[in-house]
Amino acid sequence: MVTARLIPIPAFxxxxxxxxxxNGHAVVVDPGQSAPVEKALEDLxxxxxxxxxxxxHGDHVGGVAALKRRTQARVYGPATENLPVCDHPLREGDTxxxxxxxxxxxxxxxxxxxxxxxxxxxxxxxxxxxxxxxDTLFAAGCGRLFEGTAAQMAESLGKLSALPAATLVCCAxxxxxxxxxxxxxxxxxxxxxxxxxxxxxxxxxxGKPTLPSTIETELETNPxxxxxxxxxxxxAAGHAGRALQDPVDVFACLREWKNNxx
Numbered sequence: 001m002v003t004a005r006l007i008p009i010p011a012f013x014x015x016x017x018x019x020x021x022x023n024g025h026a027v028v029v030d031p032g033q034s035a036p037v038e039k040a041l042e043d044l045x046x047x048x049x050x051x052x053x054x055x056x057h058g059d060h061v062g063g064v065a066a067l068k069r070r071t072q073a074r075v076y077g078p079a080t081e082n083l084p085v086c087d088h089p090l091r092e093g094d095t096x097x098x099x100x101x102x103x104x105x106x107x108x109x110x111x112x113x114x115x116x117x118x119x120x121x122x123x124x125x126x127x128x129x130x131x132x133x134x135d136t137l138f139a140a141g142c143g144r145l146f147e148g149t150a151a152q153m154a155e156s157l158g159k160l161s162a163l164p165a166a167t168l169v170c171c172a173x174x175x176x177x178x179x180x181x182x183x184x185x186x187x188x189x190x191x192x193x194x195x196x197x198x199x200x201x202x203x204x205x206x207g208k209p210t211l212p213s214t215i216e217t218e219l220e221t222n223p224x225x226x227x228x229x230x231x232x233x234x235x236a237a238g239h240a241g242r243a244l245q246d247p248v249d250v251f252a253c254l255r256e257w258k259n260n261x262x
Contacts, residue, residue, distance in 0.1 A: 002023055003126050004020050004022040004101050004125045005020070005021055005022070006018065006020050006130065006168070006170070007019050008211060008212075010036065011031075011059075012032060012033065012059060014174045014175065015033075015060075015173055015174075016170075016209065016211060017032065017033070017036060017063075018030070018170045019037070019040060020101045020103060020124070021044060021046050021101060022100070022101045023100070024046055024047060025046065025047055025049050025100035026040075026044075026046040026047065027051070027098050027101050027103065028048065028050075028051055028052070029051075029054070029120070029132045029134075029172075030053060030061070030132075031060075031062075031063040031064060032059040032061065033062060033063045034064075034070070035063070037063060037067060038067070041071075047071070048067065048071040049074065049100050050075070051073050051074070052076050052096070052132060053083055054077075054117055054118055054120075054132065054133070054134025054135070054136075054172070055081060055114040055134055056078075056081040056083055060134065061077075064084050065084045068085050076088045076096055077090065077118075078090060078091075078116040078118045079091050079116070080115065081115070081116040081117075090107045090118060091109065095107065102124075103122055103123075103124065104122050105121060106120070106122060107120060108120075108121060108159055109156075110133065110156035110157075110159060111148045111152045112143065112145055112147075112148035112157075113142075113146060113147070113148065113153070114147045115147040117143075118134075119132060119136060119159075119160065121163060121167070128168060129166055129167040130168040130170060130212075131160060131168070131169060133169060133171050135172055135173065136156055136160065136171075137171055137218065138171045138173060138175050138176075139171065139179060139180075139210055139213045139222075140176060140183045140193075140221055140222045141178075141224065142157060142222075144255075144259065150251050150252035151248050153251070153255070154227070154248050157224055157225060157251075160215070161218070161219060161225045165215050166214060167214060168214060169211070169212050169213040169217075170212045174211070176211070177197075177210075180193070180196060180197045182223075182261045183221060183222065184197060185235075186223040186232060186236070186257075187231055187232060187235065190231075192220045196221050223254050224254055227250040227251045227254060228247045228250075232250065236250045236257065237250075239253065239257050240253045
């Protein structure tokens, strides 16, 4: 039996456009550029059935109109954001049926990076859980707070961290090494984090993606998902030079720390 393939298509300097394809049909997530997708469709002899959008930023939606004109693919995206094309506006609780690639996805509202950001969670036909989380959760990081609050982003990350541990985390940027370098400043004694740094460094030296990650790996090594851990809270308080009141306060401090980390 042919099983679906999950592949990251590089775009711009550090974006990934995620593609799931099976039996000549494909779905893509956040195509900020059309050309890399068009090349993949041609190289693999695929028909594009659907485009999934997580939020409105140009590096995620810039290729949508051209792909829509060329392929007539159905476009799904967040109901409350201004998108160049959207045939099916979505909110938390909605589902997306993509039978050609054997995928059914549940929609999660994950505001913070943008006000209406959504994520898509489902299972590949192998049974492997997968989440397409855009710029909400990164490998060892999370998105900047452009339109939302620290409390919103902490709640959104809480939703994602509650997904099954084996869930493949398909985020939209190759930020892993920069995030891990900062994470090691927060938790220098975390052995799993140091091992992840070594593994990711090797992958990038070989020109390979560090993604997808997994929810389990993020829970073990991502400071933003570990704001309730004493070592992380203590490091954040030390950086802030003040007592921090709760995990949201810790998260806000971590986000500010990462914003200014060089």
